[in-house]
Amino acid sequence: MAGSPQFSHLDESGRARMVDVSAKDVSVRTATATGFVRLSTECVGALRAGDVPKGDALAVARIAGIQAAKRTPDLVPLCHPIAIHAVQVDLDVRDEGVAIEARVRTADRTGVEMEALTSVAVAGLTLIDMVKALDPAAVITDVRVEEKLGGKSGPWRRPA
Numbered sequence: 001m002a003g004s005p006q007f008s009h010l011d012e013s014g015r016a017r018m019v020d021v022s023a024k025d026v027s028v029r030t031a032t033a034t035g036f037v038r039l040s041t042e043c044v045g046a047l048r049a050g051d052v053p054k055g056d057a058l059a060v061a062r063i064a065g066i067q068a069a070k071r072t073p074d075l076v077p078l079c080h081p082i083a084i085h086a087v088q089v090d091l092d093v094r095d096e097g098v099a100i101e102a103r104v105r106t107a108d109r110t111g112v113e114m115e116a117l118t119s120v121a122v123a124g125l126t127l128i129d130m131v132k133a134l135d136p137a138a139v140i141t142d143v144r145v146e147e148k149l150g151g152k153s154g155p156w157r158r159p160a
Contacts, residue, residue: 009078016077016078017078018078018080019078019080019110021080021109021110022109024109024110024152025109025152026107026108026109027107027108027150027151028105028106028107028149028150029105029106029107029108029110029111029112029148029149029150029151030103030104030105030106030112030147030148030149030150031103031104031111031112031113031115031116031145031147031148031149032101032102032103032104032116032145032146032147032148033101033102033113033116033117033119033120033143033144033145033146034099034100034101034102034120034142034143034144034146035099035100035120035121035123035124035140035141035142035143035144036096036097036098036099036100036124036140036141036142037097037098037100037124037127037128037138037139037140037141038096038097038138038139038141039096039097039098039131039135039138040134040135040137040138041095042134042135043131043134043135043138044093044094044095044096044097046131046134047093047098047131048093052130052131052134053133053134054129054130054131054133055130057127057130057131058091058093058098058127060126060130061089061091061098061100061123061124061126061127061130062089062090062091062123064122064123064125064126065087065089065100065102065119065120065122065123065126066087066089066119067122068118068119068121068122068123069084069087069102069104069112069115069116069118069119070084070087070115071118072114072115072118075118076114076118079114079115080108080109080110082106082108082109082110082112082115083106083107083108084104084105084106084112084115085105085106085107086103086104086105087102087103087104087105087115087119088102088103089101089102089119089120089123090102091123091127097138098127100120100123100124100127101120101146102116102119102120102123103116104116104119110151111148111150111151112148113145113148116145117143117144117145120143121140121143124140124143125140128140144158145158146158
């Protein structure tokens with residue numbers, strides 16, 4: 001219900017607001033998110049051969065994912081601007097496409113789940129931009145949080 005402690009992003013009138021986290025303790029927080037970009041066999045072959053016309057698609061997507069984590073508050077309206085202390089983006093070329101994993105770390109008053117999700121999504125979008133001439137049907141799937149560590153609620157891991 002509006003203004004209830006169960007959903008702190010609403011004020012007493014039910015309007016969206018940014019939550020005040022100033023009273024929360026600073027703690028080390030980590031979030032891991034994953035996603036997948038489904039690609040054609042031809043496109044996977046070009047990635048493996050390093051033969052993408054626009055250049056090193058995986059390197060560009062990795063850098064885009066790192067940059068996206070740092071810019072998340074510019075994209076997600078109620079997301080707090082926090083210090084990002086580490087971002088690791090891994091892209092693994094598989095037969096069906098590219099698996100993306102982003103791990104984001106901070107020492108702050110709020111978690112970094114949105115930063116990890118944004119990192120994966122933007123890395124996927126960038127990969128599609130880099131290969132769209134080879135595979136205009138590429139699609140991003142299954143962007144999700146896998147794990148979060150730190151903060152008052154403690155560790156959480158996606159059930160198997």
